[in-house]
Amino acid sequence: MVIKDIESKLIITKFAMHGYNVHPSAIELLKEFKNELDEIIPKICSALNGSFIISREDILPILNEFKRKRRKEQFKKQFFVEKLKEENLKDDICIKKDSTVTSTCEGNVDYFIAYLNSRFEKLSKILRQRLNGISISNIKKIRTERVDVIGMVKDVRETQNGNVLVEIEDNTDSIRFIATGKLRDLALELMGDEVIGVSGVLRNNNIIADRIIFPDVPLNGEKKRTNFSIVFISDTHFGSKEFLEKEWDLFIKWLNFEVGNEKMREIAESVKYVVLAGDVVDGVGIYPNQEKDLKILDVYGQYEEAAMQIDKIPKRIKVIVSPGNHDAVRQAEPQPALLKEFSNLFSNNVVNVGNPSFLNLDGIKLLIYHGRSLDDVVTKIPRLSYAKPQEAMVELLKRRHLAPMYGGRSPIAPEKEDYLVIEEIPDIFHCGHVHTYGTSFYRGVFLVNSSTWQAQTEFQKKVNLNPMPCNVAVYTPSGEVVRLKFYGG
Numbered sequence: 088m089v090i091k092d093i094e095s096k097l098i099i100t101k102f103a104m105h106g107y108n109v110h111p112s113a114i115e116l117l118k119e120f121k122n123e124l125d126e127i128i129p130k131i132c133s134a135l136n137g138s139f140i141i142s143r144e145d146i147l148p149i150l151n152e153f154k155r156k157r158r159k160e161q162f163k164k165q166f167f168v169e170k171l172k173e174e175n176l177k178d179d180i181c182i183k184k185d186s187t188v189t190s191t192c193e194g195n196v197d198y199f200i201a202y203l204n205s206r207f208e209k210l211s212k213i214l215r216q217r218l219n220g221i222s223i224s225n226i227k228k229i230r231t232e233r234v235d236v237i238g239m240v241k242d243v244r245e246t247q248n249g250n251v252l253v254e255i256e257d258n259t260d261s262i263r264f265i266a267t268g269k270l271r272d273l274a275l276e277l278m279g280d281e282v283i284g285v286s287g288v289l290r291n292n293n294i295i296a297d298r299i300i301f302p303d304v305p306l307n308g309e310k311k312r313t314n315f316s317i318v319f320i321s322d323t324h325f326g327s328k329e330f331l332e333k334e335w336d337l338f339i340k341w342l343n344f345e346v347g348n349e350k351m352r353e354i355a356e357s358v359k360y361v362v363l364a365g366d367v368v369d370g371v372g373i374y375p376n377q378e379k380d381l382k383i384l385d386v387y388g389q390y391e392e393a394a395m396q397i398d399k400i401p402k403r404i405k406v407i408v409s410p411g412n413h414d415a416v417r418q419a420e421p422q423p424a425l426l427k428e429f430s431n432l433f434s435n436n437v438v439n440v441g442n443p444s445f446l447n448l449d450g451i452k453l454l455i456y457h458g459r460s461l462d463d464v465v466t467k468i469p470r471l472s473y474a475k476p477q478e479a480m481v482e483l484l485k486r487r488h489l490a491p492m493y494g495g496r497s498p499i500a501p502e503k504e505d506y507l508v509i510e511e512i513p514d515i516f517h518c519g520h521v522h523t524y525g526t527s528f529y530r531g532v533f534l535v536n537s538s539t540w541q542a543q544t545e546f547q548k549k550v551n552l553n554p555m556p557c558n559v560a561v562y563t564p565s566g567e568v569v570r571l572k573f574y575g576g
């Protein structure tokens with residue numbers, strides 16, 4: 088028999104190197120494992136007892152065992168999520184980065200170390216464009232007077248004389264810097280595990296800092312123009328008793344040209360995308376005694392309701408759905424897109440993506456992040472408040488990280504790589520979660536927090552959380568942002 092194809096030749100050669108011949112029927116089976124041959128072939132050879140020509144029967148049990156192991160690993164890696172309905176994406180939406188297809192976290196110590204190293208590498212690379220830091224061990228050796236250094240924040244504490252002492256480390260060593268005067272307040276806003284640059288003078292093994300440098304985004308960014316509009320919503324909480332159905336129906340009517348003045352109709356006509364940044368449904372068991380706040384008690388029913396409500400959005404519009412902490416995906420960030428059993432319920436104009444996701448919508452770079460870390464940022468920095476969520480979002484952009492504080496209220500899955508670093512600068516940064524509305528431009532980047540469609544719950548009343556529901560931000564072609572309020576039915 089003449090074997091023509093290259094794959095077969097490769098398999099034959101690999102077995103020959105172990106001193107075996109292999110039957111064509113076995114070769115056919117092995118082709119399915121063409122990327123794993125180097126792992127499988129030694130296993131097969133070591134399991135053989137004297138056969139000279141390896142047959143199909145010889146290898147079947149080994150291959151089956153291998154397949155089982157592979158399936159188990161894939162399950163662990165959360166690859167069971169759909170392939171993002173690629174057929175719906177066409178050319179205009181391009182998913183540049185999505186936690187769904189990249190998540191491989193196994194959650195052990197090695198991953199944790201790899202995660203923090205990755206965070207440091209990525210952020211120090213950004214910082215190196217702004218300052219020429221040398222390694223901490225070199226500072227200690229060279230003992231120059233003026234120093235620039237890049238490090239990860241380990242500890243921040245106030246001293247008895249009112250200064251702030253910050254310990255930073257890189258992969259060589261750690262050092263402390265002292266922030267006095269004006270820098271003091273800034274130092275107190277530093278979050279554990281964020282990566283910063285420090286410039287100052289070396290005194291007694293400490294740095295007296297005169298500048299703290301954040302990775303930040305460049306100053307000269309400009310707002311982007313388009314030939315379509317994008318609508319931003321989040322926290323629909325379908326299934327909650329507090330879901331504001333009348334207001335939602337008004338929003339739907341607006342998109343269907345059934346309500347609003349001429350200007351509003353014009354805007355509605357230009358809408359090409361609706362983006363939903365998480366907390367699609369209210370979920371089940373998210374907080375104690377949630378049942379009494381639920382209209383729909385099972386998650387599947389809640390997603391059926393979500394699909395039905397989102398189906399009312401006209402089909403000329405593409406809807407991008409990203410999950411939040413109330414959705415039925417893992418809690419730790421990055422979160423994968425909705426499972427197939429839920430995403431299948433939605434119409435073809437809906438694209439499910441992970442949280443966070445970096446998309447390119449017809450030339451507009453959009454970063455979607457539900458916004459759980461905003462709770463940490465607002466709690467940590469007293470000058471910030473839930474009433475102005477866009478200001479908390481600036482802090483994330485400045486730190487070029489979606490969850491700068493490791494171990495706060497936002498659980499992070501320690502992936503081998505830190506997917507929460509804002510590596511590429513978006514044109515638009517969209518969050519939700521805090522249920523309040525706010526927009527601004529920061530160095531050319533449009534920031535939007537898109538409030539909610541859920542009225543204040545009993546629980547939120549108790550924690551004094553005042554939502555601003557049913558506010559919708561629309562990014563129009565000129566880069567002008569329009570705020571629409573859908574109140575009362």
Ligand code: D5M
Binds near residue numbers: 366412521522550552
């Ligand atoms: O979160 C909506 C908002 O409510 C968000 O800012 C967090 C806040 N929240 C949620 N749970 C708590 C607790 N336990 N304490 C204080 N504040 C909280 P959502 O994700 O829609 O529940």
Ligand code: FE
Binds near residue numbers: 322411521522
């Ligand atoms: Fe929410």
Ligand code: ZN
Binds near residue numbers: 411
């Ligand atoms: Zn949330």
